[in-house]
Amino acid sequence: MLAALSAIGLRGLSFDTDVLSLLPREGRTVPAFRTFVETFGSADDLYVILSAPGKDIGEHDDDVDAWAERLRGTPGITRVDTGRLDRSRDLNWLGDRRLLLLSDDRLRQALRRFEGDTLRQTLRSRRALLTVPSPAVADMVRHDPLALFDLVRDELGAAQAGVNLGVNDAGYVSADGQSRLLIAKPERPPFDGEFSRALMGRLEALRAAPMAPAPDAESGSGAAPRRPLRVQFAGGHRIAVETESVIRRESIVNTVGSLALILPLLFIVFRSLWLVVVGSIPSAVSLILTLGMLGLTGATLSAAATASSAMLFGLGVDGVVLLYVAYTLAIRAGDDPPSAIDGLGGPASSMLLGMWTTAATFYGLMFVDFPSLEQLGALIGHSMVLCGLLTLVLVPALLPRKRPARPARSLLMPRFAAWVGRRTQLILVAAAVVTLVLGAAATRLEINPTLDRLRSVTPGATLLQQIAPMFGLPNDVYVVIARGANLDDLLAANERLRSKLTTVLPLIPVQAPSSLLPSEATQATRGQMLKEIAPDKVAARLGEAEVAEGFRAGSFAPFRERLPMLLQPGQRLTYDGYVEHGLGDLIGRFIARRDKEWMLATYAFPTRNEDASALANAVAAVDPHATLTGLALVNRELADRFLPQFVKGLSIGSIVVIVLVLAAFRNWRLSLLSLAPTAIGIVWAAGALALAGVALDLFALFAVVTFVGIGVDYGVHVVHRYRERGNAMHAISELAPVILVAATITFLGYGTLITSTYPPLRSIGVVSGVSTIALAAASLFVLPAILTWLGHERAA
Numbered sequence: 001m002l003a004a005l006s007a008i009g010l011r012g013l014s015f016d017t018d019v020l021s022l023l024p025r026e027g028r029t030v031p032a033f034r035t036f037v038e039t040f041g042s043a044d045d046l047y048v049i050l051s052a053p054g055k056d057i058g059e060h061d062d063d064v065d066a067w068a069e070r071l072r073g074t075p076g077i078t079r080v081d082t083g084r085l086d087r088s089r090d091l092n093w094l095g096d097r098r099l100l101l102l103s104d105d106r107l108r109q110a111l112r113r114f115e116g117d118t119l120r121q122t123l124r125s126r127r128a129l130l131t132v133p134s135p136a137v138a139d140m141v142r143h144d145p146l147a148l149f150d151l152v153r154d155e156l157g158a159a160q161a162g163v164n165l166g167v168n169d170a171g172y173v174s175a176d177g178q179s180r181l182l183i184a185k186p187e188r189p190p191f192d193g194e195f196s197r198a199l200m201g202r203l204e205a206l207r208a209a210p211m212a213p214a215p216d217a218e219s220g221s222g223a224a225p226r227r228p229l230r231v232q233f234a235g236g237h238r239i240a241v242e243t244e245s246v247i248r249r250e251s252i253v254n255t256v257g258s259l260a261l262i263l264p265l266l267f268i269v270f271r272s273l274w275l276v277v278v279g280s281i282p283s284a285v286s287l288i289l290t291l292g293m294l295g296l297t298g299a300t301l302s303a304a305a306t307a308s309s310a311m312l313f314g315l316g317v318d319g320v321v322l323l324y325v326a327y328t329l330a331i332r333a334g335d336d337p338p339s340a341i342d343g344l345g346g347p348a349s350s351m352l353l354g355m356w357t358t359a360a361t362f363y364g365l366m367f368v369d370f371p372s373l374e375q376l377g378a379l380i381g382h383s384m385v386l387c388g389l390l391t392l393v394l395v396p397a398l399l400p401r402k403r404p405a406r407p408a409r410s411l412l413m414p415r416f417a418a419w420v421g422r423r424t425q426l427i428l429v430a431a432a433v434v435t436l437v438l439g440a441a442a443t444r445l446e447i448n449p450t451l452d453r454l455r456s457v458t459p460g461a462t463l464l465q466q467i468a469p470m471f472g473l474p475n476d477v478y479v480v481i482a483r484g485a486n487l488d489d490l491l492a493a494n495e496r497l498r499s500k501l502t503t504v505l506p507l508i509p510v511q512a513p514s515s516l517l518p519s520e521a522t523q524a525t526r527g528q529m530l531k532e533i534a535p536d537k538v539a540a541r542l543g544e545a546e547v548a549e550g551f552r553a554g555s556f557a558p559f560r561e562r563l564p565m566l567l568q569p570g571q572r573l574t575y576d577g578y579v580e581h582g583l584g585d586l587i588g589r590f591i592a593r594r595d596k597e598w599m600l601a602t603y604a605f606p607t608r609n610e611d612a613s614a615l616a617n618a619v620a621a622v623d624p625h626a627t628l629t630g631l632a633l634v635n636r637e638l639a640d641r642f643l644p645q646f647v648k649g650l651s652i653g654s655i656v657v658i659v660l661v662l663a664a665f666r667n668w669r670l671s672l673l674s675l676a677p678t679a680i681g682i683v684w685a686a687g688a689l690a691l692a693g694v695a696l697d698l699f700a701l702f703a704v705v706t707f708v709g710i711g712v713d714y715g716v717h718v719v720h721r722y723r724e725r726g727n728a729m730h731a732i733s734e735l736a737p738v739i740l741v742a743a744t745i746t747f748l749g750y751g752t753l754i755t756s757t758y759p760p761l762r763s764i765g766v767v768s769g770v771s772t773i774a775l776a777a778a779s780l781f782v783l784p785a786i787l788t789w790l791g792h793e794r795a796a
Helices: 002-012 029-039 057-072 091-096 104-112 116-129 135-143 148-156 193-208 236-270 273-278 281-296 303-332 337-342 345-367 371-398 414-422 424-442 459-471 487-504 520-530 535-548 557-561 575-580 609-622 631-665 668-691 698-725 728-755 759-795
Strands: 014-016 046-051 077-081 179-186 230-235 300-302 478-484 591-594 597-604 627-630
Touching (some): 002 281, 029 478, 029 597, 029 627, 046 193, 046 459, 057 179, 104 148, 104 520, 135 557, 193 230, 230 459, 236 273, 236 303, 273 303, 303 337, 303 345, 303 371, 303 698, 303 728, 414 728, 414 759, 424 759, 487 520, 609 627, 627 631, 631 698, 668 698, 668 759, 728 759
Antiparallel strands (some): 046 230
C-alpha cells in the first residue's frame, strides 16, 4: 500500500538538465557565472541552422526568409533574429540616435562626413557597393548614404552573432558561406520540460512539412520547387529534451540492466528461486518510497542523481543475501524454519549496521556545496535507511515456513579459509608491499574538476559546440558583472572600466553595455557636439552631391527626411526606449533589470593568461564591487574548492560511520579492524586508477566518499561473525561466498553506469567498479589474515 501511494508521487518529480546545477552555491566567481548565464546567457535562445552543403547559402535567401516567417508564426516563439534588417525592430529610433553611440573621435569623423569633400568621398565609396545588384544593399545605401552605421559597428566591435545591430546584408553566415543562422527567442526557458517538448515537436513538424514552391526567377513565371536545405536545431531547449530523454531511458535501462545481471547471478550461485523473487523487493520498494516522497514535495532532481539511483539495487540486495545465507546455514545445521528465522538476530544487526553505514557516507554528500551531489546523497541515503528497515521486516516475513524437500546448497568455503590461514604472513607482507606501491602511485592520480567534464554530450549539445565558432556565438568569454540600484551610476562606472581596458588591453575585444547605452553625462556631451551641424545645410549639400556623384535626384530622400532628428542635440538613448522599439534582445545581452536592481554584463575576450590577469587587475582597480567571471575562472574556482569540499564530505561520512561502528561493537579494537579493509581498499583503488591513467571528475571523486560505507559493510560482517565464532577462518569460511556475491552484485549494480552516455555517471561507474574489487579483495584476504595473526599473537 505504501509503494502504491508513493507511486502516485512519482508524477510530481521533475528533472533538472542544466549543467549549472552541478556548480557550488557559495564562492564568488561560480555564483556570478550562474547569475550571468541565467540573466544574460544564450541558454534560452533557439538556434536554427540552415545549410546548403557545397553551395553558397546566398542562393537560398528566399528559403531562409521563408523559414524565418514560419518560425515567427510558431506558437511559443516571441521573436526571430535573422541578422538582417527586419520590421520587428524599429531601427529608425536607433538610427536617429546612432551618433550618440560614437566615441568622441568617431563622432568627429562622422560629423566630417556632413561636410563637402568628405561627404562626396563617402558617397563615392557607397556607390561602389551598388555594382552588385541587391535590393537590400540599395535600400541600405538610400537610408545610410554616409555609412554612419558602419562607424557604429566599428565602435561596438560586435563581431558575434546576436550582438550586432542587424544591418548586415548577409545575416549570420558561417565562415565557409554555406550556412545561415536564425536566432529565435522562445517565451519559456529550457527547464520548462513540457514547453520544451512541445516546442521541439512543432519544430520537427516544420522541418517535415514541405516548403511552398518559389517563383522561377529564370523564366519569370510558373513555379519551381525549392532547393532542399539541411535544417538543424540547437540550443538549451533541444538539450533539455534530449537530456531528459536520456535520463529517463538510462534510469530504466540501468535499473532493468542491474536486475537482469543480479537476479540470474543469485540463482546460479544459490539455486534459489525465492532469492531471485524476493532479493530486489526491499531495494525497489525503498526507492519507490523515497522518489514518491520527493515527488510529493515537488522536488526537482538532477540528471546524475536520478540516473544513478540504479546503484541502489547493487547495495540493497547484499542485506537480503546475508540473511538468506544465515537462514540456510541454520537449516543445514538441523534447525526447523521458525527456529532458523528466530536465530537471525545477529546477522540482522550486522545487516542493519552495514546498510546504515552505507547510508551515512551518502549522507556525508549532503554537506558538500554541490547541489547534485547533495541530491545524490539524500536519494541514496534515504533509500538505504528504508531498505535496511524493509529488509529487517520483509525478509523474515517472506522466508519459507516449511523445511525444503531437499537440503539447501552448502555455501561454505572452507578450502579458501584454510588457504588464507596457511599463508597469513605472506598475505600481510604482500598487502603491505602492494599498499605502499599503489599508495605512492595514488599521489599521481589526475583530478579534473572542471565544468567541461560535466557537460551533456547529447547530439544537441555537440551541435551547439560545433556552431559556436562557425557563427561567432558567445562561448568561453570573460564577463564582468556589476550590480546596483542606479543605472546611470553603473553606466558611468562601466565607461571608466571600458576606458581603462582600452588603455591596458588595446588589442583585446571588449563589448560593454555603455557602448549601447552611454551615461547621461556622456550623451549630453555628444549632444553638444551635434549643435555645430545645421540639418538644412547638410540636406542642401547632400542634394548637390548625389547628382554630382551620379545618383538620381532624390535617391537619399529617406535619409534627408530624418536629418533633423539625427542631428537633434536633445535626443537620448534609454533602456526603456530600446525595449519599446523592439530592441530589447539587443540591450538585454548587456543590461537587465531584476526587481529593483540593475545588472550589467561586460564581455572581454582575452586569449592569453597574461591578458586575463591584466583584465582582473583592471576590474579590481576600477570597480572593486564588480565580479569577473567566465568558464575559465569557474574551472579555477572549482579546482580550488574541490579539496575542502571533498575532505568535508569524507570527514562527515567517516565520522558517522565510526560512531555507528563503535556503538555496535562497543570495542575500539574491533571497530578499527572493521574499518581496515576500507582504508586499504581505497588506497588500492586510487593507485590502480592512477596507473591506468584515469582522470577523475567531481562526481567520480565524490563517489569515493560513498565507498567508505560500502567497504565498511564487508569489514563489519567479517568482524561481527569473528566475534560470534571466535575464529577468523570459521568466519571467513561462512562469509566469503556472501562477500563475493555482494561485491559482484555491487559491481554489476554500479557497472551499468559505465555504459552511460552522461559523463559524470560513466565516471562513477568506472571508479565504483575498481573500488568494489579492491574493497572485496582487502576484506577477503587482508582482514582474515590480520584477524588470524592477532589471534595467534593473543594465544602466544
